[in-house]
Ligand code: AHM
């Protein structure tokens with residue numbers, strides 16, 4: 309073997325590789341509890357369909373008029389790229405059928421989008437995370453979470469979506485990278501499917517994904533370090549100690565892509581609070597909570613530096629939070645660094 313030969317063992321993915329061809333539709337049907345109505349599987353299937361449509365358009369983004377800014381500013385004060393708007397429309401359109409979804413919370417919509425008062429599910433989503441990367445052909449993704457309404461016959465209101473991530477019944481993302489991959493959990497493990505563009509189906513790639521024991525990466529935008537809240541320097545000092553595990557820094561700038569790589573190879577993604585922006589940048593409901601749900605299901609966790617991200621009950625739909633999400637030892641270490649700083653004052 310010379311230095312250019314690929315590693316014969318392949319990447320150290322902590323999950324079970326698929327044997328044979330299993331479509332997402334079949335996997336969902338085989339894995340739903342026997343007493344389930346099939347509504348949640350149907351909803352996940354609708355999301356997979358939305359992923360196919362968005363993937364097909366992102367593939368052509370550089371060739372079409374879709375690339376560029378739409379000229380409006382979303383509720384976060386960010387320019388809306390045309391693809392953001394397109395992806396938001398696709399999600400709303402495909403999830404409004406079947407009467408399953410009562411309301412959707414989207415990064416691109418200032419207010420909840422009400423679809424069907426008696427639908428049993430609320431969907432929260434960032435239709436195109438990392439969209440500032442589109443014009444440089446870098447991976448982006450759709451993040452989603454699903455809550456089941458406690459009482460679908462009660463009047464619909466904010467209590468149906470201002471809920472802690474711990475109450476999610478499913479969450480996941482679709483990553484538009486070198487291939488398109490759908491990763492989801494409905495509370496019994498994390499499963500990953502790759503879109504076969506020839507047949508137009510998501511096919512099982514790994515089931516029961518777990519963070520590998522030895523983490524390989526940390527994903528932080530080190531250029532923001534001068535603005536970070538104080539305890540972060542303790543973590544950077546720890547990273548540079550000779551007895552610290554050998555970690556590489558990798559930062560794509562699409563949280564979903566950074567999370568995905570760290571899930572496969574072990575690592576942590578962080579977007580800390582900053583001195584002038586203690587709440588950080590990442591949104592709790594449709595970015596942080598779904599990723600924390602997946603991390604938890606894969607043997608990792610998510611924290612805001614003080615508490616588990618899954619325990620935070622939001623007070624408004626576009627609330628931001630500091631985020632540390634990924635492999636357990638790294639999230640625990642980050643939390644400890646921030647807490648020690650607090651204690652030492
Ligand atoms: P977006 O939802 O507007 O795309 O913003 C979220 C993105 C994350 O995907 C990414 O981790 C972060 O913003 C990058 O921000 P920065 O360029 O400040 O590092």
Ligand code: MG
Pocket residue numbers: 415434436437438595
């Ligand atoms: Mg986003």
